[in-house]
Amino acid sequence: MGKTLFEKIWEEHAVAETPGGSTLIAIDRVFLHERTGAAALKRMAEMGRTVRDPSRVFAVMDHIVDTRPGRSDGTLMAGGEGFITETRAACQAAGITLFDVNDRDQGIVHVISPEQGIVLPGLTLVAPDSHTCTQGAFGALAWGIGSSEAEHAMVTGTLRMSRPQTMRVRFEGELPFGATAKDMILVLIAAHGAGGGAGHVVEFAGDAVTSLDMEGRMTLCNMATEFSATSGLIAPDGKTFAYLSGRAYAPDSFDDRHWQSLKSDEDATFDQEIVIDASAIAPMVSWGTSPEHTIPVDGAVPHGPDSVHDYIGLPAEAPLAGTPIDAAFIGSCTNSRISDLRRAAGILKGKRIAPSVKKALVVPGSLAVKRQAEAEGLDAIFAAAGFEWRMSGCSLCFYAGGEGFPAGSRVISSTNRNFEGRQGPGIRTHIASPETVAASAIAGAIADPRELMREREAAA
Amino acid sequence: MLRDNVDTDTIIPSREMRSTGRDGLADGLFAPWRYIDADGRIEDPDFVLNCAAYRDTSILAAGANFGCGSSREHAVWALAEWGIRAIIAEGFAPIFHANCIRNFILPVTLKRAAIEALAGEEVTIDLAAQEARSAGKTHAFEIEREAKQMLAQGLDAIDLTLTQAPEIEGWTARDRSARPWVYLGGASA
Ligand code: SF4
Numbered sequence: 001m002g003k004t005l006f007e008k009i010w011e012e013h014a015v016a017e018t019p020g021g022s023t024l025i026a027i028d029r030v031f032l033h034e035r036t037g038a039a040a041l042k043r044m045a046e047m048g049r050t051v052r053d054p055s056r057v058f059a060v061m062d063h064i065v066d067t068r069p070g071r072s073d074g075t076l077m078a079g080g081e082g083f084i085t086e087t088r089a090a091c092q093a094a095g096i097t098l099f100d101v102n103d104r105d106q107g108i109v110h111v112i113s114p115e116q117g118i119v120l121p122g123l124t125l126v127a128p129d130s131h132t133c134t135q136g137a138f139g140a141l142a143w144g145i146g147s148s149e150a151e152h153a154m155v156t157g158t159l160r161m162s163r164p165q166t167m168r169v170r171f172e173g174e175l176p177f178g179a180t181a182k183d184m185i186l187v188l189i190a191a192h193g194a195g196g197g198a199g200h201v202v203e204f205a206g207d208a209v210t211s212l213d214m215e216g217r218m219t220l221c222n223m224a225t226e227f228s229a230t231s232g233l234i235a236p237d238g239k240t241f242a243y244l245s246g247r248a249y250a251p252d253s254f255d256d257r258h259w260q261s262l263k264s265d266e267d268a269t270f271d272q273e274i275v276i277d278a279s280a281i282a283p284m285v286s287w288g289t290s291p292e293h294t295i296p297v298d299g300a301v302p303h304g305p306d307s308v309h310d311y312i313g314l315p316a317e318a319p320l321a322g323t324p325i326d327a328a329f330i331g332s333c334t335n336s337r338i339s340d341l342r343r344a345a346g347i348l349k350g351k352r353i354a355p356s357v358k359k360a361l362v363v364p365g366s367l368a369v370k371r372q373a374e375a376e377g378l379d380a381i382f383a384a385a386g387f388e389w390r391m392s393g394c395s396l397c398f399y400a401g402g403e404g405f406p407a408g409s410r411v412i413s414s415t416n417r418n419f420e421g422r423q424g425p426g427i428r429t430h431i432a433s434p435e436t437v438a439a440s441a442i443a444g445a446i447a448d449p450r451e452l453m454r455e456r457e458a459a460a
Numbered sequence: 461m462l463r464d465n466v467d468t469d470t471i472i473p474s475r476e477m478r479s480t481g482r483d484g485l486a487d488g489l490f491a492p493w494r495y496i497d498a499d500g501r502i503e504d505p506d507f508v509l510n511c512a513a514y515r516d517t518s519i520l521a522a523g524a525n526f527g528c529g530s531s532r533e534h535a536v537w538a539l540a541e542w543g544i545r546a547i548i549a550e551g552f553a554p555i556f557h558a559n560c561i562r563n564f565i566l567p568v569t570l571k572r573a574a575i576e577a578l579a580g581e582e583v584t585i586d587l588a589a590q591e592a593r594s595a596g597k598t599h600a601f602e603i604e605r606e607a608k609q610m611l612a613q614g615l616d617a618i619d620l621t622l623t624q625a626p627e628i629e630g631w632t633a634r635d636r637s638a639r640p641w642v643y644l645g646g647a648s649a
Contacts, residue, residue, distance in 0.1 A: 018628040020606025028642050038480040055645025086480050130531040146533035156621045195525040251641035299554035401475030417466045
């Protein structure tokens with residue numbers, strides 16, 4: 001019987017069985033950040049342990065770094081500087097490569113790992129960060145772990161695992177005008193629940209997936225964790241190798257025979273299969289406090305738990321479009337790459353955000369993305385529209401203390417989590433594509449981006 | 461706490477993670493729910509862990525997909541520091557589940573009806589027998605053999621894995637010739 005892509009990677013990395021019945025899986029790459037990686041490095045040092053192969057461990061400062069121009073080690077979050085200086089010292093002691101605060105390649109971990117060619121098809125890559133699954137877009141098995149597991153991976157070169165189940169999600173047909181990879185993953189989670197992928201590694205397939213560029217594929221895989229999947233991945237193809245070619249840590253040439261084998265065989269079977277009609281996907285916006293609380297932008301709020309309606313301040317049956325917003329955020333490992341910024345800028349060009357929108361931020365995913373955007377003049381478009389243009393980092397994708405949105409704000413956000421308090425105490429987050437964020441910022445209320453996009457197309 | 465999808469941002473908000481270490485986290489445990497005013501540390505008397513009867517509990521009862529969201533192990537460290545030894549839920553987010561085992565908190569998965577029957581009662585969990593018991597009622601649960609062993613014997617996963625170092629070395633030597641592009645540190649790394 002044929003094998004799935006996941007099974008091929010799993011079997012290739014299976015080092016040994018343990019006496020307790022789990023499998024030692026070899027780990028090819030470990031990536032750390034200052035928020036959770038520092039804890040792993042600290043503990044490792046306390047235990048007198050060392051990194052087995054420091055050349056394959058990387059770290060970055062992204063989570064709590066200041067994103068205002070002219071930044072240094074200081075953070076807006078009280079005590080944050082300690083995380084940064086401790087991480088730096090620990091990386092040095094451990095001999096691992098660090099992308100430091102103002103290093104030219106600094107950025108959000110899941111943005112810079114592909115940019116640097118650190119993730120490659122067929123690899124296993126782990127990081128103490130739940131959105132590590134983003135990197136599955138390259139046909140790697142990439143997943144989030146805890147700090148103790150990160151220490152385990154660094155010290156032993158392996159993790160103790162029990163084998164997850166397999167699931168394939170096929171998006172059939174062509175994505176319609178105005179719909180994006182973000183909307184695809186939100187449709188999946190809305191239809192099958194925030195727990196729908198639990199225990200599974202999900203392979204995304206189908207025409208609408210292969211049609212996506214690498215950045216769209218990363219957006220899709222990014223939110224596999226919001227689906228509770230162990231990870232998400234996409235079989236590598238010509239686009240994958242073209243993207244990686246020439247990147248700093250990518251090999252000079254690819255071993256075609258090995259890489260061509262990285263796909264699920266025709267006769268492979270999955271423990272679960274889901275098929276979604278991509279041609280019916282519309283721009284999606286979350287209405288509640290779980291990513292599964294998501295509906296098409298022109299839909300009405302469904303009946304949910306009272307506590308959710310209370311927190312979000314929207315009654316059942318209210319139309320979502322037209323809900324006034326106070327702030328807008330474009331950034332995060334979901335939607336902060338150059339194509340995201342281009343699409344948002346395309347909508348914002350020549351427009352201004354509504355006066356009622358008190359804070360609007362655009363935070364590029366990496367300093368490389370920032371430079372590229374500036375070379376294309378996107379920064380000027382954002383600034384003219386009323387968005388603040390920032391240095392790269394996680395920024396207000398999550399609230400660490402310090403900088404925040406005005407108390408009680410309703411925020412339209414290109415991020416991946418709309419949990420209670422995720423962007424600050426009492427903040428009500430609506431997640432959506434960068435297009436929808438841009439259109440809503442202009443309208444001052446949740447808005448369907450397709451109208452402005454049509455206007456643009458007609459004018460072009 | 462019979463809610464679904466309790467996320468790690470709620471268990472320990474990022475702003476409550478004040479040092480790179482594992483200590484000093486219990487104070488921020490469930491801060492958004494536990495305090496009316498988190499800065500002033502003014503407690504909400506209605507929150508279950510603030511009730512006199514449950515303040516010293518070592519077992520938490522929850523709904524589905526407990527511990528979802530961020531991978532932060534601080535969520536488990538905070539629970540452990542507060543004194544939680546076991547969590548009974550309909551299901552756990554995978555990273556959180558693994559973090560529990562590594563920190564010797566027992567994750568027990570049971571059906572909703574069983575959890576509702578146990579919640580608020582005096583509960584004993586017998587890991588060896590794989591049973592959660594309250595007055596007269598017994599609920600069996602499944603746990604992976606290795607996780608059970610590690611919890612029961614307090615084993616350190618890294619030490620355990622290092623006993624298989626020769627196998628890891630052998631695998632790496634073979635893999636290095638099969639997939640040389642994986643290795644970035646030159647011949648000796
Ligand atoms: S951008 Fe947000 S979701 Fe992504 S790694 Fe940073 S904090 Fe996590």
